[in-house]
Amino acid sequence: MFNRFKNLKIVKKIKEVSPKLKWLMFNQMQDYKIHSEYIDMICSDASKKINSDNDRLEAMVRESLIKEFSPSIENMKSYELLVDAVVHNLKKKQLQATDSEEETA
Secondary structure: OOOOOOOHHHHHHHHOOOHHHHHHHHHHHHHHHHOHHHHHHHOOHHHHHHHHHHHHHHHHHHHHHHHHOOHHHHHOOOHHHHHHHHHHHHHHHHHHHHHHHHHHO
16 A cells, blocks of 8 residues: 555655646647647558558549549539549459469469
């Protein structure tokens, strides 16, 4: 039971910290969280690269659908479903191609 109060002096000192100082520390942390450094610290580069690749693929699909059909296709209810289906099929074909390459190697 006494092990819990081993650092009681430290806890008492922390409680004595003024509210202004606590607020200052909180504000500095909030400012730090807004910057991209905080995001870089939390997110790994690999996940950001995958997300950017997915975003680029989706943008290419959207662009090609608009060129193939017409700009009015964006206003259709099924446009988002069509984009998702095309992106899914492209990813599926890419996975099949990489699987077949691994089997032959």
